[in-house]
Amino acid sequence: MSEESETAGDAVSVLAEALRAEYAAVYAYEFVGGSAGDEDRRSRGLALAGEHKSTRAELREAMLDRDGSPPAVRPTYPLPSDKDGRSIDDFVVGVENTCARAALWLTAADDTDLRTTGTRLLQEATVRALEWGGELDSLPGFEGS
Template sequence: MSDADLSVEAADDGPAALAEALAAEHAAVYGYEFAGGAGGDLDYRTRAGEAALVHKALRDELHALSVAAGVDPAPALATYPLPASRDDAALDSFLLGLEEATARAYAWLSAARDTDLRTAGARGLQEAAVRVVEGGGEPGALPGFDEA
């Protein structure tokens, strides 16, 4: 490897990872609000509503980080994919998938060069890993990473 090769730094994926994490949180808010309306009993609807509030706070934090980093935050989509079945087991599986998606996004964000983004990514990954376990999933050794 030449000195010229060493002087070229890899591109910073922080802004793209931040956008991905924000998109995952938009989808989680939408999904939990849907589950809160479609869930079978009051306890299920209450838990989904509380989780939606958590994801709204995370979404708002990522939005603020985007603005502070000079990244134009993408708005939420008008709609997101939803499960075909509305029973609690299908909704649980759907919500687990949303949590796994947020874990993957936060894992990517935790590798950002910017300290604030990296810290937000690491904290978000820790919290997502807890939600995955609470949702019945297995976070694995490195939550957010698919096994090879």
Template sequence: MSGRARDDARAAELTALQASLAAEHAAVYGYGVVGGRIGAARRAEARAAYDAHRARRDALILEVRDLGGQPVAANAAYALPFPVPDSVAAVRLAARLEERVAGVYADLVRAATGTRRGAAAAALREAAVRAVRWSGESVAFPGLAERAGEGTGAAGAAPSASASVAPSR
């Protein structure tokens, strides 16, 4: 691989890492909302997901730094894709968060190589499993919106407002 191609691949990987980090920041925020509205029966599940996203977020911060990047900061607040007044809506939000995270990890799988690609694939799998647990539904290609017939979560592309927890402006 030429120097230019290697630099381009590294830039694409860093962009996908930053998108994954931004999605993890949003998921941590979103699970704060989920935790405040979820019923007692699923509270432990929500807490486990919250902890998993915090751990992934922290690992991604280190990976971005390892590639020489400045990790994207979390926003102070995020706009939710719909109101979350009760436990039913909290479950829907949790599923939506996981679908969004799966999408950005699919992009990271495409952009990364080596052990980072394996870690991204594991994160994609974990998010897809959590999405199924929350929603009770699965898709043939989790994280690949173009396969599921939805908009893309591609790194560098703006996700649709209905597909993510967007930064509050």
């Protein structure tokens, strides 16, 4: 395998992981938008579903630009059993932490455009997690930080 094709393979791999996280985020926020116990959370959920759909489209395009095949969307993703405010907030913070971890892998890509995208997505996911009541980790996106 040439160095160029190894780099493209790495890019496709990290893009696939980021896309999987975005698929789950869209599913999660659409659930929140339709099921949260209060209007504010439902409105925020629907708005953020739209943001994650835009990110999903951006990552899908980046995947196709690198001759990759976007991963399949799963028919369902884990959802919280309760729809009360704290359960929804905790659920969404977990979703954003997953997106942050996937974005972190993009920041380590050889491809400069992917690193830039990953940095922006890591920042966005961290801010969203904080807005839903998450705590700021010293190293967002890292497990156990």
